Amino acid sequence: MTEPTPEASGSGEPPSKNALKKAQKEKEKAEKKAAAKARELAERQKKEADDAADVSVDSYGELPLIGSKDFKPTGKPRVDLADIEKLEDTEITFRCWVENARVQSAKLAFLNLRQGLNTVQAVVAASDKLSKQMVKFCGNVSTESTLAVTGLVKKVKEPIKSASIKDFEIHITALFIEVKAEVPLPLQVEDAERPLPSEGLGDEDEKASETGDARPLVGLNTRLNNRTLDLRAKINHAIFVIKSGVCALFQEFLSQKGFILIHTPKILGAASEGGANVFELKYFDRPAYLAQSPQFYKQMLIASRFQKVMEIGPVFRAENSNTARHLTEFTGLDLEMEFQENYHEVMSVLEDLMLFIFKELNSRYEKETELVRSAYHVEEFKLPESGKVPRIPFTEGIQMLRDAGEELGDYDDLTTPQEKHLGRLVLEKYNSDFYVLDQFPLAIRPAYTMPSPANPLLSNSYDMFMRGQEILSGAQRIHNADLLAEMMRKHDPPVDPNGLGTKDYVECFRYGCPPHGGGGFGLERIVQFWLGLPNIRMCSLFPRDPQRVIP
Amino acid sequence: MTEPTPEASGSGEPPSKNALKKAQKEKEKAEKKAAAKARELAERQKKEADDAADVSVDSYGELPLIGSKDFKPTGKPRVDLADIEKLEDTEITFRCWVENARVQSAKLAFLNLRQGLNTVQAVVAASDKLSKQMVKFCGNVSTESTLAVTGLVKKVKEPIKSASIKDFEIHITALFIEVKAEVPLPLQVEDAERPLPSEGLGDEDEKASETGDARPLVGLNTRLNNRTLDLRAKINHAIFVIKSGVCALFQEFLSQKGFILIHTPKILGAASEGGANVFELKYFDRPAYLAQSPQFYKQMLIASRFQKVMEIGPVFRAENSNTARHLTEFTGLDLEMEFQENYHEVMSVLEDLMLFIFKELNSRYEKETELVRSAYHVEEFKLPESGKVPRIPFTEGIQMLRDAGEELGDYDDLTTPQEKHLGRLVLEKYNSDFYVLDQFPLAIRPAYTMPSPANPLLSNSYDMFMRGQEILSGAQRIHNADLLAEMMRKHDPPVDPNGLGTKDYVECFRYGCPPHGGGGFGLERIVQFWLGLPNIRMCSLFPRDPQRVIP
Secondary structure (H helix, E strand, O other): OOOOOHHHOOOOOOOOHHHHHHHHHHHHHHHHHHHHHHHHHHHHHHHHHHHHHOOOOOOEEEOOOOOOOOOOOOOOOOOOHHHHHHHOOOEEEEEEEEEEEEEEEOOEEEEEEEEOOEEEEEEEEOOOOOOHHHHHHHHOOOOOOEEEEEEEEEEOOOOOOOOOOOOEEEEEEEEEEEEOEOOOOOOOHHHHOOOOOOOOOOOOOEOOOOOOOOOOEOOHHHHHHOHHHHOOOHHHHHHHHHHHHHHHHHHHHHHHOOOEEOOOOOEEOOOOOOOOOOOEEEEOOEEEEEOOOOHHHHHHHHHOOOOEEEEEEEEEOOOOOOOOOOOOEEEEEEEEEEOOOOOHHHHHHHHHHHHHHHHHHHHHOHHHHHHHHHHHOOOOOOOOOOOOOOEEEHHHHHHHHHHOOOOOOOOOOOOHHHHHHHHHHHHHHHOOOEEEEEOOEHHHOOOOEOEOOOOOOEEOEEEEEEOOEEEEEEEEEOOOHHHHHHHHHHOOOOOOOOOOOOHHHHHHHHEOOOOEEEEEEEHHHHHHHHHOOOOHHHHOOOOOEOOEOOO | OOOOOHHHOOOOOOOOHHHHHHHHHHHHHHHHHHHHHHHHHHHHHHHHHHHHHOOOOOOEEEOOOOOOOOOOOOOOOOOOHHHHHHHOOOEEEEEEEEEEEEEEEOOEEEEEEEEOOEEEEEEEEOEOOEOHHHHHHHHOOOOOOEEEEEEEEEEOOOOOOOOOOOOEEEEEEEEEEEEOEOOOOOOOHHHHOOOOOOOOOOOOOEOOOOOOOOOOEOOHHHHHHOHHHHOOOHHHHHHHHHHHHHHHHHHHHHHHOOOEEOOOOOEEOOOOOOOOOOOEEEEOOEEEEEOOOOHHHHHHHHHOOOOEEEEEEEEEOOOOOOOOOOOOEEEEEEEEEEOOOOOHHHHHHHHHHHHHHHHHHHHHOHHHHHHHHHHHOOOOOOOOOOOOOOEEEHHHHHHHHHHOOOOOOOOOOOOHHHHHHHHHHHHHHHOOOEEEEEOOEHHHOOOOEOEOOOOOOEEOEEEEEEOOEEEEEEEEEOOOHHHHHHHHHHOOOOOOOOOOOOHHHHHHHHEOOOOEEEEEEEHHHHHHHHHOOOOHHHHOOOOOEOOEOOO
């Protein structure tokens, strides 16, 4: 510190040039401060005067953080807007959020308010009982803020186009901001309402909209990077209400058939279903693996005499596939059951299950289905009028494709384009978007698949399809330990029946395990193909793929 | 090779002593073989003669592997033994397995047969229509074999003690082994029916039984090493039927309240809830982590306007705790909901939910509950007669413990023994095994917990207890991004609000997220404490702890 800084100059010395400048500055500062204070006081006085004149002063404003104040409730019950028809000419209070708010004039403002999948128009009009200050406040509430609104339910003469509630509007009498949304939003919810450009896999948002709309279409990556805002879109709410519904229907149907819900481990001591495509983790001082399916465990539970089991749980696949139909983590809907004489008993349960789900989606989730399908211009999901699901032998499927010009061998696996082609052929022939292929070639199925008694190159296994895409893979499983061990050794690639993760599985079939079969659905695929959506990521709340583990 | 071995001696040389011996041996061998062949022939002829005389030859035997023959079903419907009362004097066919079989005499054999949780006695008696050969076959079927049995349902005069069906027995007319169980079984199912010695954590099976029973009690590790046989015990079936039931009741109650079922990711890009106790995995070319709870995601979905969400899914904790109440993987029952004015709205939903579950377990799962509790001599689960769940402020709980002689500070966390002690005190005072502690000290809760308006050292958080043990932890969460970031930085240990896994979470509260709260139950704990079981591993099909990832 050889040179003193201005502020460090000794107090006993005469004022330097710098010191004079400083004094001058401080004087100016003090004057400014005084002026600001005076201004503030004037403003406060004006506001107090305005407030005194503001007849609505207690009917609007911003609430303190809820929970940081005492617990005394207002006692005003909050209303569900779904019940609005019963509430004409009643004053109601409800929680909602702001789609948009606009000041029409000094005396009039409009708001579009949303609650769940419902939207309603609200009006706030100045009168001798409602101040212009309140109108101004309401018309300037930031989009996406959460409100407690009180108002009169009034019938309108002309249906309101911009809201889902068309015959009523709210005449606001009180409006409090419960939680204010900051501006600007990183993603506009109204942009998230619009369909994805194509499969949405490109990193870039599309500059030119196909619809001729002036706004650019927002790409999938941008949406997923801002997923909590993206998910606010009604179209997304509808997708996940349907997804929740499929789970509920799956359980409802199977519970009635006597299935119990199981929870099998997701951490495995060995990569028992084959080493490829499996995630490895550190389990204390040893390696462990994430379950690629509950296959071995659900079968072991059949061996434990749980006659019919179902599971809903995460399934992990370390596949480096960046397609519109792959996820590294998805939700498996699994079931396994003993049968008496014939694995077709299992297939019948699976078919009836899906017919039940489709039927109930059509009735219980009609609104949500319509909301999504109309945005994507998707046709309805066709089901056979006879109620009988087309059950097509694999060899017949091959023949249909050959007749349509595809070249493929008797025991070849179908490619994705061939599957889709077959889907179109089946739709033409059977008028159904849902069907089953039965008796797949043995060589392309897992080692535990029961060979077919009709042809040793085929197997008692099946896939289910929606709109030409696979949603389920299933089979009769080998329930004899010696045959199972033999088939594992002969499999390509071979599986060691005495391995760490396979020994308990193979051995459990030595002690009287009944014949059984089952299958595993991909939940996101059922939702995707039901709605006809272009990308499976749209059916996962926070999708995981090789590029994405955040958020 | 200097000395030729006997078999290697040259052919041109005269027969040596050894060669003579060899010729002699071969002659004897040939004679033995001929004798064996003759014996075999005689046996076959005798069997053929017996079979010809065997009037029952088509009524018993071992079936070929089901599925390996053609698909033609017998058309005989299989009966559920639960319906037996309606079937008196009817001939029925049913799938079952063998608890035990014994030959009483050349003309009489008994079998104990099981199907699900039902057991029935069956008799096979020789007559002019039923051969002694069949009696012998039936009485020698190996334990745990799976059968298709046909027989007449007959009412008995004396109730049968050894079976769950006491008033009827089966008079067998046909018996086919569908799947034969090998002998010996590595674990006897009847041993698995008996209670565990103490908490069952010792590696050794107990040599001396406390009950004075001659059979040793089989320890938990032996049972878990042979889990597929262990699980066949009726007591274990009952536990997992109840576990399935708790899930169904959880969903049933919450669905009716408008909750939707969500599936949040289990693979996370960052150890967002703190780096301790988290499993790390290899995610392609980067590290990732297993979710310790769906906490951040369920809150982000509230920010996405899903007003009420629930999740049932695996939860992973890398805690090196080898206790009777810890698992490294368990099933979380999670819920999160917006509330209007007071987080006690959330607590009321949680309390009503649990009361509903308890009530319905008592009615719908009475049989299973009784079966398990009677084996472990567990008292019934007491609920308050008023229907009002004791909701005890944490400070009051501390005072109750102090009055009972415990020494602890106002803001100390409770130890497990203190929690159990408080459980006994609450049971005495309120006559309830279920209660809630409210307003926990802020310092012992996660950073996202809303501080209490009444006392900044407390928080709007709560735990729920069954029989003095915690089953749920929950709270109002901070729904303001700035306050949340501040509390995260001030937390011990501090959490970075701008971290890879925290940034999206904190930021989502900038855009109008409503006030909300929730909680997470441990499903296995609910089942354990409902039934009063000594070890949580009993409530997991294939439990995971630091020592166990197999089977």
